[in-house]
Every structure is written in C-alpha cells, then in structure tokens.
Amino acid sequence: MIINTELFAEKIAQMSSRPQANHAAIACIQKWILEFAEQLNCQRIEPAAVAEYGNIPLEILVPEFLYGVRLGTFDLHWDIHCPHCKGTTNSYIDLSMASRTSFCEMCKIDYKGDFSDHVSITFSLSQAIDEREFVASCPITHTETSLVNLFANQAQSDEGEFTITESGTYYYYCPLTDSVGELTVTEEETEVLQKVQISQQAEHQFSPNKLVLKKGQVKLLFTNHAYPLAGIHLEKAEHMPEVISPPTPRLSGLHLIHYPEFKKLFGQQVLSEREQLSISTVTTVFTDITGSTQLYEELGDIQAYNAVRDHFDILFNTIQENGGFILKTIGDAVMASFKNNEDALNALLAAIRAFKAYNTDSAPKPIYIKSGIHCGSAILVNLNNQLDYFGSTINKAARIQNVAEANEICLSEQVYEDKQIKEVLSQQCVTTLPTKQVNLKGIAGEQNVYTLRIAECHL
Secondary structure: OOOOHHHHHHHHHHHHOOOOOOHHHHHHHHHHHHHOHHHOOOOOEOHHHHHHHHOOOHHHHHHHHHHHHHHOOEEEEEEEEOOOOOOEEEEEOOHHHOOOEEEEOOOOEEEEOEOOOOEEEEEEEOOOOOOOOOOOOOOOOOOOOOOOEEEEEOOEEEEEEEEEOOOEEEEEEOOOOOOEEEEEEEEEEOOOOEEEEEEEEOOOEEEOOEEEEEEEEEEEEEEEOOOOEEEEEEEEHHHHHHHHOOOOOOEEHHHHOOOHHHHHHHOOOOOOOOOOEEEEEEEEEEEEEOOHHHHHHHHOHHHHHHHHHHHHHHHHHHHHHOOOEEEEEEOOEEEEEEOOHHHHHHHHHHHHHHHHHHHHHOOOOOOOEEEEEEEEEEEEEEEOOEEEEEOHHHHHHHHHHHHOOOOEEEEEHHHHOOHHHHHHHHHOOOOOOOEEEEEOOOOOOEEEEEEEEHHHOOO
C-alpha cells in the first residue's frame, strides 16, 4: 500500500475517540482516502469532494478535518488560485505566509488574491502517513474523450489535426472561458482535409459558434483574441454533461474562518502585520446593549458585569450556531461576520429569542440589544494578532447599528434587497419593512435603512 495504513488507522482511531467526534464523517473521510490513495500525490483532499462522495454536509466534515490536523493525521493548506486558469499558483501551510499578490506562470499575469474567491482550503495526509511529495496538476489537462485539445495565450494560435469517424452532434468548448460551440457531423464522408478556423472572442463567445463538417480528417486552427489564456476541446454530445458540469465547490478561506473549530484550534494563524487580503463580499453585524450605563447604575458594577457576560454568552452561542465568526468585542458591543445575509439575520433573531427567555427567567434587569447588518467588500488584516476587517463596508455596518433602537435590527439596502432575506422575513410574517433615509457619519449622501422591529415578529 502506498500510504502507511497502520499509522493512518491509528490516527483515525484517535480522531474517533474525541467525545464530540462525528463517527459517520470520520468513516467517510477514511473510506475516501483509502479508495483514492494512489491519486493523493497529484491532488489535494478537497473537503467538498469528500462531502459529495459520502453525502455528508460540509459543516460536519470540516471540523473533523481540523481536529485531524491537530492530531497529525492531515496537513492544512491555504491554496491561492489564478482567476483565469483556476490553477494553484501558491500554497501555504500557515496563513501568516500568505501574500496579497500572486503570479501565474501559465497565464503570465500578476493578480491580487481574493480571500473568498481565490483562496481555498485543502488537506493532505501528513508526511508520516504519506511521504510522497505533492505534484501539482494543471486544471486544464487534456481529457481522454476529446478529439482535440488546444490552448493559446492571448493573440496567439494553436493547431491540430484529428479524424472524425462518427456522425452526430459534437460540442467544442473552453474550460477557462466557458465558451461553447456546436458541431454537426453529417453521414457523408470525405477524403479531402477539412480546414477549420475557430477563434476565442470576448464575452465567452467562439466565432463561429456553429459548424457543419463531414466525416474525415480535420485540421483546426484555434486563435485566442480575448483572454490571457483560452483553449478548445471537442467532445461528442454524450460526453458533455460530465465535461461541462460545474466542478465541486471549493472550501474558501473566508468560509473556513467562520468555523468555530478553526478559531479554537488555529486562532493563532493570522496574516503578517503588514499584509492584507481583499474580500469581494462579506456580511458584517454589529450589536450593542441599549441603556448599559443605566444598567450599571441600577444594578451595581458586579451584578451588571455578570449580566453583560450573560449577554455575551447568548450572542456568542447564537452567532456561532448560525455560522458566524466573532471578530471582537468593543465595550458592550459585538462585531461579527457571516458568509451570507440570511445567516446573519437568523442569528440575530435567535439571539433576541434567547434574550426574551433570559429576561423572563433569570435577568436581574431586562437586556435589550440593537443591531445592524450590512454586506460588501472588505480587507482582511491582522490587528493585535487577530483576524479583523477594515474598509467602508465595516464602517457603514457600525453606523447602521447606531441608527437602531432597542429590539430593532437595521438592514442596509444591499441586505434588504437580498431575496434570501425576504424569505426569512416572510417566515416571520413580515412582508415589508419601514424605511428611512439617514445621514451616516463619515459616509457621503443619504442612505436607505430598513428597520425590523422585533415586536412585529412571531418569535
């Protein structure tokens, strides 16, 4: 066997002995690795591929991989992908090694890596279990069923000859630009070499995008006019569903940091102090206690402090249970991020339900929060050896929270227009929200803010 199966089995047993371990997930990981062991020197372990293989939610599998890293079963990799060819241009074993810029040798371009789009997480067996050195593979390798496989950099050409022996429908496509064209091959045969020219145009288009040929020899000249790198494969129609089906989604760097297990086990992994990574979109939440000064005056410092700690426990639990990442606390306020708007709103609704129960059962004085949600681009940085966000999106989210009053959730226009948010509101029997135009400090122009009053919800 290529891998050290005895040591691997020992590590799997250690993973399974953790009190909260998910044994079905661990068994799935073990089965997948043993089945694909021979391929692991030329591919990393994609968590989403394992999840799809075992029909197990990614949210259940990823924590087991992370605990496996801590136990020495796996190594964790931060892979940086070219936005054009999707190939891996850099890979780091620690986030502190990551750089905001990368260079793709294939596409000959410099680019800035986006933490949500260009940074993905993969795992590999530890060197003690599998001592083979990883061999990177190109995502645009030739397919076994293609009649022709050509690639060309921008303003260049590639050519090849092939023979068509069967009539029917074929498709020519580029895996990098998502361009697709249709070829019809008639029953007629010819001994004359058929010369064809196909060019890659902008906006994911081939020219021509339809062709008719006879059975026989073909010489194809492919020219790339529009992209840093483009290619063309020719397949029979029956092979296309497998060829052009979307690849298994990657676990992005942004998604990984939203797992509480990541913060617990790898919270020390942060960017270097002078480095930053862009994030194309992230949902940010700010919350604060209303009337906290009065709370301390009425209860005294010790009892008020304990109530505030209870408030933090409630928020931390509901945020993490809904896939949120707690960035920091600022006095009595909490700043958190989410992968999407829906999770953010559900977390706040769950928190308010929990506060309602807390106020009824055990609160020395009722606690109410006000909160705000906004989404947009940001930059990921290292602040005081912790991951943090900066940018106008973060500033706006904080300002929107300031507009809210007790038991209110204020949404930016970008969040409110999300159809998933409309569905969550519909579940609360809320069809529309009152809107107001406000001036937010430091932000130019009036902004539309939508207010969800908790009294209107069916909590």
